[in-house]
Amino acid sequence: MIKSKHHIIAIASGKGGTGKTFVATNLFHALKETGENVMLIDCDAEAPNALAFFDSRQADCIEVTQQVPVIDSAKCTFCGKCHEYCAYNAIFILPSLEIIKVIEDLCHACGACLVACKYDAITQKSVTLGQVSLNSINENVNLIEARTKIGVMTPVLVIKAAIRQIDHRNNIVILDSPPGTSCPFIHTVAAADYVVLVTEPTPFGLSDLKRSVETLKQMNKPFGVIVNRAGIGNNEVYDYLESEGIELLLEIPFDKEIARICSNGGMVVNHNPALKHQLLKLEQKITDKHGIGHHQR
Amino acid sequence: MELAIISGKGGTGKSSIAAAFATMGSNVILADCDVDAANLYLLFNPPHDEEEVFTGSYKAVVDQENCTLCRQCIDYCRFDAIAMVNNQINISEASCDGCFLCSRICPEQAIEMIQHDKSRMYTGSFRDGRMVYGWLAPGEENSGKLVNLIREKVKKLAQQNGLSHIIIDGPPGTGCPVISTITGTDKVLIVTEPGISGLSDLKRTVELVQGFKYPAMVLINKYDLNPEMTSRIEVFCDTVWIPVVGKLAFDPQMTEAMLNCKSIVEWKPKSETSKALNRIWKTILNF
Ligand code: SF4
Numbered sequence: 001m002i003k004s005k006h007h008i009i010a011i012a013s014g015k016g017g018t019g020k021t022f023v024a025t026n027l028f029h030a031l032k033e034t035g036e037n038v039m040l041i042d043c044d045a046e047a048p049n050a051l052a053f054f055d056s057r058q059a060d061c062i063e064v065t066q067q068v069p070v071i072d073s074a075k076c077t078f079c080g081k082c083h084e085y086c087a088y089n090a091i092f093i094l095p096s097l098e099i100i101k102v103i104e105d106l107c108h109a110c111g112a113c114l115v116a117c118k119y120d121a122i123t124q125k126s127v128t129l130g131q132v133s134l135n136s137i138n139e140n141v142n143l144i145e146a147r148t149k150i151g152v153m154t155p156v157l158v159i160k161a162a163i164r165q166i167d168h169r170n171n172i173v174i175l176d177s178p179p180g181t182s183c184p185f186i187h188t189v190a191a192a193d194y195v196v197l198v199t200e201p202t203p204f205g206l207s208d209l210k211r212s213v214e215t216l217k218q219m220n221k222p223f224g225v226i227v228n229r230a231g232i233g234n235n236e237v238y239d240y241l242e243s244e245g246i247e248l249l250l251e252i253p254f255d256k257e258i259a260r261i262c263s264n265g266g267m268v269v270n271h272n273p274a275l276k277h278q279l280l281k282l283e284q285k286i287t288d289k290h291g292i293g294h295h296q297r
Numbered sequence: 298m299e300l301a302i303i304s305g306k307g308g309t310g311k312s313s314i315a316a317a318f319a320t321m322g323s324n325v326i327l328a329d330c331d332v333d334a335a336n337l338y339l340l341f342n343p344p345h346d347e348e349e350v351f352t353g354s355y356k357a358v359v360d361q362e363n364c365t366l367c368r369q370c371i372d373y374c375r376f377d378a379i380a381m382v383n384n385q386i387n388i389s390e391a392s393c394d395g396c397f398l399c400s401r402i403c404p405e406q407a408i409e410m411i412q413h414d415k416s417r418m419y420t421g422s423f424r425d426g427r428m429v430y431g432w433l434a435p436g437e438e439n440s441g442k443l444v445n446l447i448r449e450k451v452k453k454l455a456q457q458n459g460l461s462h463i464i465i466d467g468p469p470g471t472g473c474p475v476i477s478t479i480t481g482t483d484k485v486l487i488v489t490e491p492g493i494s495g496l497s498d499l500k501r502t503v504e505l506v507q508g509f510k511y512p513a514m515v516l517i518n519k520y521d522l523n524p525e526m527t528s529r530i531e532v533f534c535d536t537v538w539i540p541v542v543g544k545l546a547f548d549p550q551m552t553e554a555m556l557n558c559k560s561i562v563e564w565k566p567k568s569e570t571s572k573a574l575n576r577i578w579k580t581i582l583n584f
């Protein structure tokens with residue numbers, strides 16, 4: 001059997017604040033310490049902060065842009081065709097006053113208006129959606145961050161651009177996924193071979209977990225669950241996992257010390273060898289079970 | 298007054314704080330605009346008085362019978378949603394942005410646009426008042442549009458019922474749904490936690506609200522978990538001229554209250570946290 005070129009694990013959760021970044025950064029750090037070729041991509045482009053946990057050097061930065069229309073009102077005949085084609089109401093037109101405008105905040109850059117216009121009145125320009133920064137801790141690029149410009153409608157294109165940077169020399173790639181179950185989440189986990197959902201044992205945690213599980217089942221993605229801050233809530237999460245036959249990968253007890261180390265930007269695995277061991281074992285288990293075969297071409 | 302409660306990221310205690318404000322008996326109507334992970338209703342369990350279908354985005358679907366495999370749609374689609382798979386045109390639902398372009402240019406008219414209708418908006422009553430919340434079907438876009446709908450609904454209900462304060466529990470992030478949440482509100486409360494991540498999320502959120510010139514305030518939750526980071530956050534708020542309206546200590550009773558489907562002021566009205574929240578609410582009202 002050939003070992004897969006690289007194995008992609010997404011660390012995700014229905015909502016933010018459950019400890020997703022904590023798991024992703026510590027797993028990354030622990031693996032790196034063992035000498036593994038591992039890469040971490042922060043796909044939480046609207047609130048990226050994995051980078052803050054490491055001493056890294058920026059090697060490169062890629063602008064992510066999209067093409068939005070520019071309308072030349074001198075050439076425009078105010079026929080209204082582009083307005084009709086625009087599914088997002090991004091073209092404002094007042095024919096009687098000969099006013100036409102693109103509302104860039106609403107534009108999805110689909111290009112429909114360009115196809116609609118028969119008078120060559122529409123051209124395009126690039127607008128920035130965000131950046132993908134490539135960073136290295138030692139010499140290789142192993143830390144990638146997707147970061148949207150504030151106010152950009154959806155982070156999906158920036159996330160996709162970050163995932164495209166996966167370096168095939170890495171054996172393991174960890175994706176720190178954005179919260180929620182909408183498009184940014186879906187586009188991130190779609191790139192993964194296996195998804196680790198991080199939750200906490202509270203009603204809020206459970207409700208978000210259920211949504212993520214439903215979504216992953218629809219996508220046919222293998223996944224398991226880490227219960228973080230175990231001990232703060234009740235048993236409902238465990239009951240749910242059992243009744244659904246979902247694998248409980250790991251329990252991390254609630255611990256003020258962990259919270260303190262994280263909040264200072266530290267690596268918990270440096271102080272907690274037991275957790276380090278558990279995370280490494282977890283990764284091994286996932287790779288053994290799901291890592292082979294997926295990326296054979 | 299319309300108050301939007303936001304935070305760069307989920308999990309900072311936004312919903313528990315919104316719930317506390319809503320149960321202080323002060324004439325409040327609640328809107329849960331965190332449509333991707335609506336949670337407030339778990340505390341209040343409101344019966345649904347009304348359920349409205351929210352029709353979100355459209356998705357393109359190919360009629361294989363009429364498709365002649367001309368591939369024009371593949372060239373036009375800018376979202377890489379269309380590909381040739383096993384000698385068939387295949388449109389990925391997750392990638393399709395619903396722009397209609399493929400259906401318009403298809404020479405055989407073999408592409409149909411189908412509107413999604415799995416998302417919902419609910420209106421309900423709970424013990425202290427009324428609330429509106431949205432539920433966005435997984436993978437559905439257009440959360441900003443649903444947020445706008447909830448806000449319109451809540452305004453109407455507030456008027457009809459003579460409720461003077463609207464509290465909005467907002468979505469995470471710095472994108473379209475958050476902008477829809479804060480646009481036109483009177484006040485914005487940013488909830489943050491002391492930490493490296495908390496501070497970086499806060500900076501992005503502040504940049505967002507200041508871009509819109511909103512009167513914003515900051516509440517630091519669990520401030521005692523890292524006093525040093527708390528002071529860094531306070532210094533930051535000072536430099537950007539945003540007042541810190543209060544700090545809450547880490548309090549396991551917050552979680553306890555949630556487990557019992559109560560807000561902290563209902564569960565432990567005499568606790569330090571409840572008292573602090575009462576003070577903070579008054580400060581916000583007078584802000
Ligand atoms: S590119 Fe698409 S979204 Fe933008 S204005 Fe043209 S039709 Fe509308």
Ligand code: SF4
Nearest residue numbers: 374393394396397399
């Ligand atoms: S509707 Fe637009 S986004 Fe969807 S497949 Fe057609 S061209 Fe692509």
